[in-house]
Amino acid sequence: MLPYLRLEGPPYDQGLAQGKALSDRIAHNVELYFQRFEVECHLSPREARARGARYLEALRQQSPAYVQGLEGLALGSGQPLLDIATLNVRYEIVYHQFGQEAVYPGREAPNGCTAFALMPGESADGNLWLGQNWDWMEGVQGALQHITEPDGTQVLAFTEAGIFGGKMGLNNHGLGLCINGLVSLGDDWAKLGPPFHLRTYQALRQKTLAEAEAAILTPPRTQSGNFLLGQGDKAVDLEVSPQGVARWEDPRWLVHANHYIAPERFGIEVPPIEWLDRSQHRAERLQKRLSQVKKPSLQDLQAALSDREGAPYAVCRTASAEEYALGEPYRTIVSVIMNLGTREMWVSDGPPHENPYTRYSL
Numbered sequence: 280m281l282p283y284l285r286l287e288g289p290p291y292d293q294g295l296a297q298g299k300a301l302s303d304r305i306a307h308n309v310e311l312y313f314q315r316f317e318v319e320c321h322l323s324p325r326e327a328r329a330r331g332a333r334y335l336e337a338l339r340q341q342s343p344a345y346v347q348g349l350e351g352l353a354l355g356s357g358q359p360l361l362d363i364a365t366l367n368v369r370y371e372i373v374y375h376q377f378g379q380e381a382v383y384p385g386r387e388a389p390n391g392c393t394a395f396a397l398m399p400g401e402s403a404d405g406n407l408w409l410g411q412n413w414d415w416m417e418g419v420q421g422a423l424q425h426i427t428e429p430d431g432t433q434v435l436a437f438t439e440a441g442i443f444g445g446k447m448g449l450n451n452h453g454l455g456l457c458i459n460g461l462v463s464l465g466d467d468w469a470k471l472g473p474p475f476h477l478r479t480y481q482a483l484r485q486k487t488l489a490e491a492e493a494a495i496l497t498p499p500r501t502q503s504g505n506f507l508l509g510q511g512d513k514a515v516d517l518e519v520s521p522q523g524v525a526r527w528e529d530p531r532w533l534v535h536a537n538h539y540i541a542p543e544r545f546g547i548e549v550p551p552i553e554w555l556d557r558s559q560h561r562a563e564r565l566q567k568r569l570s571q572v573k574k575p576s577l578q579d580l581q582a583a584l585s586d587r588e589g590a591p592y593a594v595c596r597t598a599s600a601e602e603y604a605l606g607e608p609y610r611t612i613v614s615v616i617m618n619l620g621t622r623e624m625w626v627s628d629g630p631p632h633e634n635p636y637t638r639y640s641l
Contacts, residue, residue: 280637281437281613281628287427290348294443297424298355304420304440305356305363311418312369313362319607320376330372330468331365337471338364345477348443356441366441370460370475371468371502378462378503378550391415391609393561393584393594394457394507395569396514396533399620403576406620409455409509411447412584412631413437413615414596417608423626423639424448434483435624435641437613444480447615448624451641452486452510455619459505459535464548465521472501482506488513496524505535509619520547532569536562557592565594577616577625584614585632595632 284300286293298305316322322330338346349367353360365372391414399407419439426434426445436448436456449455456479481494488510495506495517503520516533518525518540525545527533537558542549549555568583569575575583586594598608614627614636622641627634 281626282422283639284422284424286424289429290344290443291351293426294348294351295355296351297443298352298358301422301440302356304422305352305358307418307420308439308441309358309362309366311416312366315416315607316372320373322372322376327372328361328365331361331368333469334368334371334471334474335361335364338474338477341473342477342481345443345480352441352443358441363441367443367476368468368474370504374460374462374502375466375468378464378466391537391596391611392459393536393565394459394534395565396457396507396509396516397569397575397580398514398529398531399512401531401574403574404618404620406618407509407512407514408580408616408618409449409457409507409514410580410584410616411457411459411507411614412594412596412611413447413613414609415612417598417610419612421613425639425641428484432484432486433641435622435639436483437615437626442476444476445483446476446479448483449617449619449622449641450483451622453619453622454483454485454488454491454510455508455617456482456491457507457615459507459537461503461505461518461520461537461539462550462552463503463520463522463539463542464550466502467521468502470499470501472499473497475502475504478504478506482508488515492517495519500524507533507535518545518547522547532566534562534566534569538562557589560589560592561594564588577618580616581625581631581636584616587632595630597630
């Protein structure tokens, strides 16, 4: 079961508390990421830290509160601030390199994460549901955080140990967020736009869907990503790229994996990535599972996210033998299902086909 933290107060206090509580996990993640920067991204620790340092200075201007959280994390965990900052912009570092995969012929960038929103009219209990499998580097350690902000906003979210604020989760205003990694031409960490995890941090602390959408779309947008937001009876999927934004809605459900749905319609150019067919398979498979049941319940959603067709590259992801041979295994790290009406969350620590879901609530 994942560690469960209750955090409160200003950002520095939240970071300090997370750092103290998760110091061993944070040290593990820092070591793992710097090793994977070298193995998969061809970046030395020195170069990775240089990128982190540039981003840290940009973050001081973009969000002093976020930097205060990083400073608390560094002190609480005993890690250098530069390493914590580099960890918090690891999305920009890693996904920029994934977009350059043509430079490394014969190597395959990973793909994972399959998310959904089920509209109230289609669910068994008449509430809006969001959920996803978050597939990433095997060995990454995370935690659940129940955060109370100074203004009274409460956030229940998963995070990687050492990353501030939260990734996918919900708040007491009934707002939920799921995420997917994307790559497109024009992605460039060096342009230093507000990073992915700053956007999720800010979105999860908004009171309305419109405010969360605005937080996600804050310019400049210099790195691709997908953000699935929901509140009340409405959900919207935002495919973000430096070239444009695609906005999707549907009266029944939304499903997203790691590919743009129709990039040409929005002027988005995608590099020739071999694994996109696997992403399309996962999206099609999850959509099929949702359509097979009239008014899906929690149990149906858990079964859909446990789907193993196409294994190991299934909705419920496990590492392949090739990945282990290369030292680059990927798997479903956590599976999350959220009922935005009741402010409940069910979380599986690891692939849900072999790990139970645990219920949490605001």
